[in-house]
Amino acid sequence: MTKLRLIRLLHSVSLAALGALLLAGAPGTGAAADAVGEIRIGFLSQTPEPPPSVANPDEPAADDGLAGATLAIADNNTTGKFLKQSFLLDSVEVPPDGDAAAALRDLAGRGDRFIVVDAPGATVEALSKLPEARNLLLLNATAPDDALRGSACAANLVHVAPSRAMLADALGQYLVKKRWPRWFLVTGRRPEDKLYADAVRRASKRFGAQIVAEKNWTAESDVNRTAESEIPIFTQAKAYDVLVVADEVGEFGDYLSYRTADPRPVAGTQGLVPTVWHRTHEQWGAAQLQSRFKASAKRPMTARDHNDWTAVRVVGEAAARARTADPDRLIAFIQSPDFTMSAFRGAPLSLRPWDGQLRQPVLLAADRSLVSVSPQEGFLHPRTELDSLGYDQPETLCKTQGKTTP
Amino acid sequence: MTAARITGISFAALIAATLASAASAQTVYVSNEKDNTLSVIDGKTMAVTDTIKVGKRPRGITLSRDGTQLFICASDDHTVQVFDLASKTVVHNLPSGEDPEQFALSPDGKSLIIANEDSNIVTVVDVPTRKVAFQVDVGVEPEGMDVSPDGRWGVNTSETTSMVHWIDMEKRAVVDNTLVGPRPRYAQFTKDGSQLWVSSEIGGTVSIIDTATRQVKKVVDFHIKGVAKDRIQPVGVKLTDDGRYAFVALGPANHVAVVDAKTFEVKDYLLVGRRVWHLALTPDQKMLYTTNGVSGDVSVIDVDSLKVTKTVKVGRYPWGVAVKG
Numbered sequence: 001m002t003k004l005r006l007i008r009l010l011h012s013v014s015l016a017a018l019g020a021l022l023l024a025g026a027p028g029t030g031a032a033a034d035a036v037g038e039i040r041i042g043f044l045s046q047t048p049e050p051p052p053s054v055a056n057p058d059e060p061a062a063d064d065g066l067a068g069a070t071l072a073i074a075d076n077n078t079t080g081k082f083l084k085q086s087f088l089l090d091s092v093e094v095p096p097d098g099d100a101a102a103a104l105r106d107l108a109g110r111g112d113r114f115i116v117v118d119a120p121g122a123t124v125e126a127l128s129k130l131p132e133a134r135n136l137l138l139l140n141a142t143a144p145d146d147a148l149r150g151s152a153c154a155a156n157l158v159h160v161a162p163s164r165a166m167l168a169d170a171l172g173q174y175l176v177k178k179r180w181p182r183w184f185l186v187t188g189r190r191p192e193d194k195l196y197a198d199a200v201r202r203a204s205k206r207f208g209a210q211i212v213a214e215k216n217w218t219a220e221s222d223v224n225r226t227a228e229s230e231i232p233i234f235t236q237a238k239a240y241d242v243l244v245v246a247d248e249v250g251e252f253g254d255y256l257s258y259r260t261a262d263p264r265p266v267a268g269t270q271g272l273v274p275t276v277w278h279r280t281h282e283q284w285g286a287a288q289l290q291s292r293f294k295a296s297a298k299r300p301m302t303a304r305d306h307n308d309w310t311a312v313r314v315v316g317e318a319a320a321r322a323r324t325a326d327p328d329r330l331i332a333f334i335q336s337p338d339f340t341m342s343a344f345r346g347a348p349l350s351l352r353p354w355d356g357q358l359r360q361p362v363l364l365a366a367d368r369s370l371v372s373v374s375p376q377e378g379f380l381h382p383r384t385e386l387d388s389l390g391y392d393q394p395e396t397l398c399k400t401q402g403k404t405t406p
Numbered sequence: 407m408t409a410a411r412i413t414g415i416s417f418a419a420l421i422a423a424t425l426a427s428a429a430s431a432q433t434v435y436v437s438n439e440k441d442n443t444l445s446v447i448d449g450k451t452m453a454v455t456d457t458i459k460v461g462k463r464p465r466g467i468t469l470s471r472d473g474t475q476l477f478i479c480a481s482d483d484h485t486v487q488v489f490d491l492a493s494k495t496v497v498h499n500l501p502s503g504e505d506p507e508q509f510a511l512s513p514d515g516k517s518l519i520i521a522n523e524d525s526n527i528v529t530v531v532d533v534p535t536r537k538v539a540f541q542v543d544v545g546v547e548p549e550g551m552d553v554s555p556d557g558r559w560g561v562n563t564s565e566t567t568s569m570v571h572w573i574d575m576e577k578r579a580v581v582d583n584t585l586v587g588p589r590p591r592y593a594q595f596t597k598d599g600s601q602l603w604v605s606s607e608i609g610g611t612v613s614i615i616d617t618a619t620r621q622v623k624k625v626v627d628f629h630i631k632g633v634a635k636d637r638i639q640p641v642g643v644k645l646t647d648d649g650r651y652a653f654v655a656l657g658p659a660n661h662v663a664v665v666d667a668k669t670f671e672v673k674d675y676l677l678v679g680r681r682v683w684h685l686a687l688t689p690d691q692k693m694l695y696t697t698n699g700v701s702g703d704v705s706v707i708d709v710d711s712l713k714v715t716k717t718v719k720v721g722r723y724p725w726g727v728a729v730k731g
Contacts, residue, residue, distance in 0.1 A: 079567035082583045342589045342608035347636035
């Protein structure tokens with residue numbers, strides 16, 4: 001049922017370099033003379049089948065996501081060779097209807113204590129509750145569900161991807177800063193679209209914007225053929241500044257721009273999009289990661305690649321900082337306030353202790369240009385401006401707050 | 407009494423005039439990363455006297471020891487250009503390896519050690535023969551470079567690995583590594599070579615490393631009222647030869663920190679242009695120039711009074727700066 005792939009980059013590529021460096025000696029690193037510490041990271045991915053109606057002009061690459069994790073393993077090993085640490089990625093791809101629990105048990109059976117989960121929220125939640133996952137650290141790389149960080153939070157679960165609330169807040173701050181506070185919210189048919197719309201509503205309340213009109217997209221017809229006649233009628237609404245669309249699978253959102261009744265910009269899941277990564281992003285050293293990724297994957301880095309890269313780098317950065325390959329110590333360190341890492345978006349990333357969410361800046365990107373980076377200036381927070389995005393400590397619905405991983 | 411004061415004043419004016427005439431010979435070179443140009447500033451009038459087209463994405467720049475040539479990292483041309491200051495032309499290219507970003511010249515002026523950011527290596531070029539002497543593997547995204555005053559050590563910082571790699575220039579190998587704060591951007595030895603100062607952009611700190619033991623002996627932290635901690639991102643570091651000050655460019659915090667180089671206390675924060683990255687002292691150590699990427703200008707700091715005296719508009723994204731005496 002599950003397809004297994006083993007990536008042993010270290011063994012093939014870096015052993016020679018490692019040997020040379022060991023001979024040269026590394027006394028300054030404090031790594032002492034003990035054997036090379038091996039850190040195994042499981043990579044469990046599950047890609048939902050796209051709905052048949054979607055005509056996606058940008059077919060995702062077969063290694064979307066995995067390519068990011070693979071590059072991060074190479075990055076971890078480049079650093080690891082100076083610290084006598086080596087990193088292995090055990091990759092398992094679970095089909096949309098496959099048994100993710102069996103895949104997780106299989107990875108745990110190989111001694112993987114860190115599992116990067118690149119799967120829908122329901123899979124992430126189910127895996128986090130398995131008895132076999134109790135002493136693992138699951139790194140939720142892509143699921144944006146706020147419930148995973150709230151009512152369904154778990155002590156063995158950290159969230160690398162920003163939540164929908166963080167994405168909506170990142171967009172909301174920018175729209176408010178631009179003085180475009182009147183939003184026309186258009187929501188798609190799927191449950192995740194409703195969740196995205198909820199996050200947009202929450203953002204409007206937090207930052208003093210208003211949802212002046214709301215409509216649900218229910219059309220069953222092929223939007224590609226009917227958009228020009230249907231959308232001008234559908235988008236007739238009272239005066240608004242921005243059309244905010246919630247259409248996560250991309251069923252109709254791309255057809256809104258240039259067809260609205262009033263000349264208004266589109267933002268949300270299409271148009272101006274809050275995201276962790278974009279091919280035009282080059283600040284804060286991002287240009288280096290972009291070219292490194294392009295050299296290894298032969299294509300630009302996607303947001304999914306970047307999330308998986310970050311998840312694997314969390315483990316690598318912790319191992320370098322804590323100078324240990326011991327999984328228990330690493331898990332504790334990642335969840336401690338001492339853990340920070342750089343991810344090419346300016347401010348350092350760190351973990352929110354109340355819900356296990358990685359704090360991070362969020363990019364706002366159009367198709368071919370990076371428009372802005374949130375948090376926006378002026379949205380202050382006593383701890384870090386990054387905590388102006390998403391659920392802050394007093395609002396969290398996570399009950400395991402303060403509990404440590406066994 | 408009055409006469410004495412007048413004499414005093416005119417004497418001061420005379421000194422100032424002398425200093426100004428000494429400074430008149432100074433020329434400041436600034437690389438504009440997004441314009442592919444070099445701005446030339448007259449150190450006396452503080453006016454841009456020339457803007458010269460150079461290679462693609464010019465970043466690190468440094469003067470040859472005799473002061474007649476400027477080495478320019480033309481990152482997207484994958485070369486180091488050798489620019490003749492008198493004729494204002496590129497006379498030849500050095501084989502730098504891919505994507506050169508920063509470099510350092512050995513004290514004898516013969517070796518240029520270059521960070522190849524995209525390929526995780528450091529390339530050492532023999533300047534007279536224009537040939538690659540050797541290459542060594544370092545961590546992910548090598549950036550900051552320096553050579554110890556005695557020529558024994560070449561050092562490189564790797565941004566994603568967050569280490570200082572110590573290259574024994576005679577053995578031509580990395581023989582030691584020092585872990586520092588996240589994203590180390592710049593390294594500079596003290597004049598006596600006993601310490602290495604390293605900035606960490608994401609860590610928000612500067613580490614002072616003892617050269618003899620290669621251990622971090624002090625970490626300097628920065629706090630500016632009204633500026634969020636995560637906007638304090640140290641990049642360029644310049645130490646005065648007299649061991650008095652270390653100047654640290656704090657990136658998007660738009661300030662240069664003045665650190666007492668003996669006590670490691672931060673004495674002051676000077677407001678400069680936006681996204682301040684690299685710094686250069688004049689050879690007489692009286693002025694400090696800063697490159698402010700986002701505002702596209704250069705701030706001029708008077709070292710004695712610790713005041714920003716002038717802002718000079720240059721090209722887009724000024725990156726490196728060098729001053730010829």
